Structure formats: C-alpha cells, structure tokens
Amino acid sequence: MITILESPALNxxxxxxxxxxxxxxxxxxxxxxxxxxxxxxxxxxxxxGAAGIEVQTYxxxxxFESACSFAVTGIEAALDLDGCAVLPWAAVHAAAGQVxxxxxxRQGARGYVCVSGGVDVPVVLGSRSTQLRGGFGGLSGRPLxxxxxxxxxxxxxxxxxxxxxxxxxxxxxxxxxxxVVVLRAIPATDFHLFTxxxxxxxxxxxWQITPQSDRVGYRLKGEALGLERPVELRxxxxxxxxxxxxxxxxxxxxxxxxNTAGGYPRIAAVIEADLWRLAxxxxxxxxxxRPCDHDEGVAAMRPIAAYLDDLRMMVGLYGASARxxxxxxxxxx
Amino acid sequence: xxxxxxxxxxxxxxxxxTRAMLFEAPGDFTLGRQRRIWALMEExxxxxxxxxxxxxxxxxxxxxxTPPEEPRILADWLRHAWETLPERHIAxxxxxxxxxxxxxxxxxxxxxxxxxxxxxAEVIALHHAGEYTVCALGSAPGFGxxxxxxxxxxxxxxxxxxxxxxxxxxxxxxxxxxxxxxxGPNGWNSIGFAEVALFDPLREPPALxxxxxxxxFYPESIEL
Numbered sequence: 001m002i003t004i005l006e007s008p009a010l011n012x013x014x015x016x017x018x019x020x021x022x023x024x025x026x027x028x029x030x031x032x033x034x035x036x037x038x039x040x041x042x043x044x045x046x047x048x049g050a051a052g053i054e055v056q057t058y059x060x061x062x063x064f065e066s067a068c069s070f071a072v073t074g075i076e077a078a079l080d081l082d083g084c085a086v087l088p089w090a091a092v093h094a095a096a097g098q099v100x101x102x103x104x105x106r107q108g109a110r111g112y113v114c115v116s117g118g119v120d121v122p123v124v125l126g127s128r129s130t131q132l133r134g135g136f137g138g139l140s141g142r143p144l145x146x147x148x149x150x151x152x153x154x155x156x157x158x159x160x161x162x163x164x165x166x167x168x169x170x171x172x173x174x175x176x177x178x179x180v181v182v183l184r185a186i187p188a189t190d191f192h193l194f195t196x197x198x199x200x201x202x203x204x205x206x207w208q209i210t211p212q213s214d215r216v217g218y219r220l221k222g223e224a225l226g227l228e229r230p231v232e233l234r235x236x237x238x239x240x241x242x243x244x245x246x247x248x249x250x251x252x253x254x255x256x257x258x259n260t261a262g263g264y265p266r267i268a269a270v271i272e273a274d275l276w277r278l279a280x281x282x283x284x285x286x287x288x289x290r291p292c293d294h295d296e297g298v299a300a301m302r303p304i305a306a307y308l309d310d311l312r313m314m315v316g317l318y319g320a321s322a323r324x325x326x327x328x329x330x331x332x333x
Numbered sequence: 334x335x336x337x338x339x340x341x342x343x344x345x346x347x348x349x350x351t352r353a354m355l356f357e358a359p360g361d362f363t364l365g366r367q368r369r370i371w372a373l374m375e376e377x378x379x380x381x382x383x384x385x386x387x388x389x390x391x392x393x394x395x396x397x398x399t400p401p402e403e404p405r406i407l408a409d410w411l412r413h414a415w416e417t418l419p420e421r422h423i424a425x426x427x428x429x430x431x432x433x434x435x436x437x438x439x440x441x442x443x444x445x446x447x448x449x450x451x452x453x454a455e456v457i458a459l460h461h462a463g464e465y466t467v468c469a470l471g472s473a474p475g476f477g478x479x480x481x482x483x484x485x486x487x488x489x490x491x492x493x494x495x496x497x498x499x500x501x502x503x504x505x506x507x508x509x510x511x512x513x514x515x516x517g518p519n520g521w522n523s524i525g526f527a528e529v530a531l532f533d534p535l536r537e538p539p540a541l542x543x544x545x546x547x548x549x550f551y552p553e554s555i556e557l
Binding site for chain 1: 357394476514535
C-alpha cells in the first residue's frame with residue numbers, strides 16, 4: 001500500500017492504455033511516455049502492462065506503507081527517500097514507512113513512479129489507465145490527491161541497478177544543444193490541401209509548446225498555416241500523434257487522451273517512435289517537424305525495441321547472478 | 334502512403350502515421366453510404382492484422398497491430414472491398430427519447446431557428462418528426478453520430494463552443510444530430526435536453542447505442 005502525501009494536479013494512474021474501445025468513443029489513454037513506463041516495469045521485473053503513477057506536477061510525495069521496490073523513470077530529478085538521495089531510472093528498495101519526494105525535473109516533464117507488481121486499481125474495460133474525460137479507470141477516474149491510498153501488487157524485488165535513460169541511448173544527431181525537439185512526421189491526408197508556403201512553413205517553423213498543452217494534445221504557437229480553400233470534413237478517427245490544423249491555423253498534436261474522432265484538417269502525423277520525446281517536452285519548449293516516410297517511421301521503432309530487449313537481458317542476468325550470490329535472500333517474497 | 338491525386342469520385346485512402354489507415358468514401362453523407370462503411374467495417378474486422386476499427390461519418394479508420402509493410406496493398410484491398418460489398422443493413426433497436434426542448438438547456442434553439450428561417454416551434458416539430466440512425470460512436474464515450482436530420486434545420490457548428498454543456502444535451506452539428514455524452518465544452522448547437530446515460534463502463538455493453546440503432550425523439554416539454 002502507498003499513501004499519497006502531496007500531489008499538486010493531474011497526476012494519474014496509467015498503464016499502456018485501453019485499446020479496443022475506440023469504436024465506442026473511448027480513447028486509449030495510457031502513459032504519455034510509454035517507453036519510460038516500460039523501462040520502470042522491466043527494472044522491477046513487472047509485467048509490461050503493469051500500471052504506474054504518471055507525475056506531471058511536482059513536488060510529488062508518497063509514503064510506502066509496506067516494504068516494496070520502486071523506480072522513477074521518465075525524468076532527471078532530485079529524488080529523496082527519507083533524507084537520502086536516490087537515482088531515477090533505477091530499482092530502489094523502500095522500507096515500510098519511508099517517504100519518497102519527487103522534485104521538479106531538471107530534464108523531462110513526466111515522471112513515472114513504478115512499484116513492484118504495479119499499482120493495483122480495478123481493471124476497467126481492459127485497463128487500469130485513468131480516463132479523465134469519461135471519469136473511470138485509475139483511482140475512481142480522477143487525478144490523485146493527498147490522502148489517497150493505492151494498493152501495490154508486489155513485494156520487494158531486486159534493486160540496486162538502473163538503466164541508461166533513452167534520451168542518452170536513443171540520442172540522434174539532430175538532438176543538438178539548441179533545445180529544439182525534432183519530431184519525425186509523415187504527411188497525412190490533407191497535407192496537399194495546404195498552400196505551398198504553409199507546407200514549407202510547417203517543416204521550417206520552430207513551433208513553441210503553449211500552456212494549453214496537456215494529455216489531450218499539444219497546442220503549438222507559430223505563424224498560422226492556411227488551406228488553399230476551406231474544407232468541411234466529416235468526423236473521422238483520431239490516433240495519438242495526428243497533427244491537426246484548426247481554423248486558427250496553428251497545429252495541435254493529439255495525444256493519449258485525445259477524442260476518438262475529430263473534424264479538423266490533418267496535415268501530418270508524428271511517428272510513434274518520437275511520441276515519447278514530445279511527452280517529455282515541457283511547455284515553452286520548441287519543436288520542429290522533420291518529414292519522414294512510412295519505411296523510416298517503421299524502422300524508427302527498431303532502436304527502441306532493441307533498447308528494451310537489452311534492458312530485459314541485463315535485468316535477467318543481474319537477477320540470475322544475484323540469486324547465485326545469495327540463494328536464500330534473493331527474490332524474497 | 335497517400336494519394337496525391339485521388340481518382341475523381343473514388344474513395345480517398347491515406348495513412349495517418351505508420352499504423353492507421355483512413356478510408357473516406359466519396360459523395361454525400363447518406364445512410365446508404367454509411368451502410369457500405371458498416372459492410373467494410375465487418376470485412377476489415379475479419380482481418381488478423383487489424384487491431385481496431387474506428388468508423389466515422391462515411392469513413393473508416395483501420396488501426397493495425399503492427400505497421401503494414403506495403404500500405405498500398407491494403408489500400409487496394411479496401412478499394413476492391415468498397416466496390417464489391419453490398420450495403421450492410423443492421424436492424425438495430427428503436428429508442429424513443431423524450432426531449433425537454435428549449436429553455437436554458439437548449440439555449441441555441443433561437444439561433445438554429447434564425448439560421449433556418451423558421452420559428453422555434455417549427456424547428457422542434459422538424460427535429461422530432463424524423464427517425465434517426467446511429468452511424469458511428471465516437472468523440473466521447475458512447476456519443477452517437479446520428480443521421481436523419483431534416484436538412485432544413487442543419488446548422489453549422491458554433492464558432493465559439495459552449496464551455497460547459499451538460500451530458501444529455503440534444504444537439505445539431507452541421508448535418509449531424511446527437512445527444513452529448515459528457516458534460517464539457519461542445520461546439521454543437523443545443524436545442525434541448527434528454528435524461529439518458531449514454532455510457533457506463535461497468536455496464537455490458539458499456540455504450541447505450543450501437544451502430545444501426547434507430548432513435549425517435551418526442552417532446553416531453555417545450556419552453557420557448
């Protein structure tokens with residue numbers, strides 16, 4: 001069991017999402033940075049679908065009511081466990097009664113507090129993810145508040161090792177020091193309906209992430225884009241990553257909590273492999289879209305899969321050697 | 334993949350990212366066309382590479398479990414299926430829903446009447462005269478896009494959305510009719526209110542409506 005002691009706003013229980021109900025109008029939800037959640041779960045030996053806490057506002061403080069292992073992923077931030085500094089991206093042991101404080105991140109936006117066995121809330125429509133709009137899933141369909149108690153499905157697991165963060169391992173030549181987040185995007189249905197100047201500007205602009213950005217979508221600021229002529233579209237399906245341009249002309253990137261259907265012109269879609277980079281980009285950061293084709297978009301998932309495979313192998317080897325060294329103590333239940 | 338110059342009067346098929354393909358039927362929003370979308374939905378649902386289907390208004394999105402290697406092959410398959418499949422008729426259930434027309438919960442009634450050049454009473458009469466069909470569910474959990482609105486009272490979405498429209502509000506958005514599923518911002522025109530719960534995640538099935546269901550509205554009260 002864990003007790004939330006401090007949680008400013010909009011921190012929720014999330015797993016990898018709720019696919020399969022979009023034809024009933026239910027969006028997928030799920031972690032904005034699924035890669036970070038997966039890393040936390042691998043470090044703790046959890047099933048990849050285990051739920052964690054997505055932290056978007058800080059400081060986030062919780063107390064472990066019973067001994068367990070945890071990992072905070074997604075961000076570089078000061079973590080304090082009862083006065084001792086602990087590392088993010090690492091499996092750490094917590095004794096019963098210890099208090100964890102997650103401070104505002106130095107890098108990244110969304111932290112994932114993962115616990116051994118996962119956060120155990122009821123599965124609703126196949127997932128533990130919070131569906132904020134529908135008001136179900138997670139903890140009673142709402143953000144966490146001080147005083148909330150969450151069940152932890154597992155006990156202490158192996159700890160004392162960590163992962164090299166994906167921002168290091170998956171660093172690309174375009175991730176320069178200028179602070180601009182480069183997002184590879186594939187032109188979508190209505191790309192050719194925009195004026196030639198707008199099409200060029202879409203790729204050339206350093207778009208700024210506005211404060212009107214959240215789990216539903218990121219609204220970007222920059223010089224408006226225009227269509228050759230106005231179009232009235234019928235409602236169509238939305239997937240995370242789709243970049244729509246409403247009449248005001250500035251793009252919106254739809255994300256995890258997007259509606260399942262929409263009607264604005266579609267200029268492009270950010271590839272799946274880069275969505276975690278956007279999820280970790282804070283309000284005020286600048287993003288640039290870089291054109292990419294289908295094959296490149298598919299290939300871009302391979303380094304992510306390889307990274308996760310390597311991590312699983314490393315954790316497996318570490319576990320095996322720990323069991324050899326301490327056959328009785330390791331893997332304690 | 335993406336058709337730079339779609340065939341005139343042919344469907345438009347495009348990729349949205351690497352795992353979603355959108356099929357858009359040519360022509361107007363008619364029930365016949367929507368029935369062909371339903372047929373396509375059934376056919377695509379039988380494919381093992383399709384993880385999820387999102388029917389829209391005369392369109393269908395296919396979400397694949399893994400990115401297709403050759404999207405063009407799938408696009409050809411879809412085009413062929415569209416051309417050869419017969420309309421799928423769904424008997425559906427009939428819902429009769431009482432509406433409290435006008436008043437504070439139907440505050441856009443006057444605007445709809447102005448736009449149509451009719452009196453509010455005539456708008457109400459036209460709204461409950463017809464039978465509607467649930468074409469697709471989407472946007473919010475359990476929200477049904479309804480076909481069957483009398484074109485005389487079709488009204489474009491509002492430029493400035495209502496910030497907090499109640500769940501159950503009876504609405505008109507362009508040629509589409511609906512009942513809002515959640516309380517929240519909404520750009521459709523409100524003309525009344527109905528006491529129905531469109532979605533309950535703990536109910537089986539969770540959504541009250543299914544595609545093909547038919548809806549008749551009747552006036553429970555009228556406040557002009």
